[in-house]
Amino acid sequence: MLDLTLDAGALTAQIVDIESVSGNEKVLADAVEEALRTLPHLTVDRSGDTVVARTSLGRAERVLIAGHLDTVPLAGNLPSRVEGDLLYGCGTSDMKAGVAVALRLAALLPAPNRDVTYVFYDCEEVEAERNGLNRVGRDHPEWLAADFAVLMEPTDGVIEGGCQGTLRAEITVRGKRAHSARSWFGVNAIHGIEPVLARLNAYQARLPMVDGLEYHEGLNAVGVHGGVAGNVIPDECVVVVNYRFAPDLSPEQAQDHVREVFDGFEVAFSDHASGARPGLTDPAAAAFVAAVGGTPRAKLGWTDVARFSELGIPAVNYGPGDPNLAHQQGEYVSLTKIAEGERAMLAWLG
């Protein structure tokens, strides 16, 4: 049982210690649903392992506060532990600290100055088609109706505008099988990926300015597999690459770029997700920026602001975690930043 009377830092630790690697969010989603159902001012809905809770106060404006419940695979970094001001553990920064702040707001604000929709969803860290927010947007779009959205992904307490897009592609090199004792009768497909890796190592990433914010792209191998048996020259080797592209490119333009980089190779695209331009000049976004303060910057990681952008809802990233620590073995979050985030959000909605 999650205890929403704990301060947001202690609540983060409780949430982190419920392991929820993508696809395994059920126990945590159950705990979140159970905690929210004790709050009489909220209507609670559930779809799979996504939980949505709403106030219905008839306010002129409705805002949406969202966070994903899943994490990347563990790296020997659970259970959580506190050292001074830092809480260590898988998902502390990305993004259970944000989830904890949102749950605290749900508990502390029976009558916020705007109607609020809280969304806690599954499978953000994996292929787009498994994404819980995507599923709810398709199956229950009315649950997501809002004038403005704050996604509590890690931003180190700074408002981050827009996000970069992402796509994955498989670069396949083919060869010819042979017995490895007479390898000259075959063509080794693993040896054949050397030039693919050479192009990745030589790649110069763009740092374009978009709507006044600087983005930073990246093109990386995130997987490689090849091999038939220990005595066979392999006839196929696949390099999976991930391209993170700035929001001045459409997914189609990004695909063209990847095709160009790997010109001469067999390239097949799997999933992709559009980026989102910063859009901070939108009135609803500007009001949030004014209330929270600070200087907005570009969001480098892909986040579901792009999904809100597609639904026509202006959205920003704002959360207490440090984005540079996300997905790292030594991931942590500052307890001070969590408390500051909670205070800023309460000031905006209270």
Next chain:
Amino acid sequence: MLDLTLDAGALTAQIVDIESVSGNEKVLADAVEEALRTLPHLTVDRSGDTVVARTSLGRAERVLIAGHLDTVPLAGNLPSRVEGDLLYGCGTSDMKAGVAVALRLAALLPAPNRDVTYVFYDCEEVEAERNGLNRVGRDHPEWLAADFAVLMEPTDGVIEGGCQGTLRAEITVRGKRAHSARSWFGVNAIHGIEPVLARLNAYQARLPMVDGLEYHEGLNAVGVHGGVAGNVIPDECVVVVNYRFAPDLSPEQAQDHVREVFDGFEVAFSDHASGARPGLTDPAAAAFVAAVGGTPRAKLGWTDVARFSELGIPAVNYGPGDPNLAHQQGEYVSLTKIAEGERAMLAWLG
């Protein structure tokens, strides 16, 4: 049920159509055992999926005729099919044609001029510790007692002396995990294998002369794997290499060579098997060469002649399959070569 009254070519097809990828030899071993147990002149023993059958005629000399029952993984090449003189299918050449000839000898020779031990064994195509001949040599060495051995591995009907050794090593490159949207905080281990592949592509294999026969070495990647998740810079990538070394090197010298090639990288050795020098000057080997005829040449693939060599039994490779076709999708064997092999062996033992 195998029909040992069929000619050796038709019997090969029967055997090929019983799928027996390494680890899955039971059905074929059962069929071989059942067929041999119908022959009253043989004593039949079994260990796991290895079947041993012996005459006991009190001859002055005992010879051993051996073949493995397993094949490499299928490649859409079953069931077998005949086109003209060629029988196509997984294992036709390596080495079910040899197995068929040995079974025919067992059926046709109730009173050979030498006592004969027939050995049909499992798991030759995988790690040395799973090898059925290895297991029988350890658990029942008396079953393998012999003055000379003929291993019916594919040699295209030519006697092949000795064999090359083989070893496998894992070359591990390590990096640092990070979110792929901020890849510059990590170190990509997959990108890091580029120089490993460059060394493999630049490698010049030796062609040394040993006891008058020319060998041909090879160093190849046979597997590669790396990757954590589609949005994580991977912190580890492993290239599995297979070194086939001429019999003038011991396994220890071969390991030293691999360490030297991958100097600066993390190298770990898994299994290895010694080569065997040709040894055709041994009297028992020379008698077989005189009976069968032809000009012996070097055996390039590793075979269990090395295992007989370690047991002190002179041994040669001699079989109807074409070694250049082994482990290839389009593997086949000549029906004429099978018949010729059967005739030569009958002439030697009849």
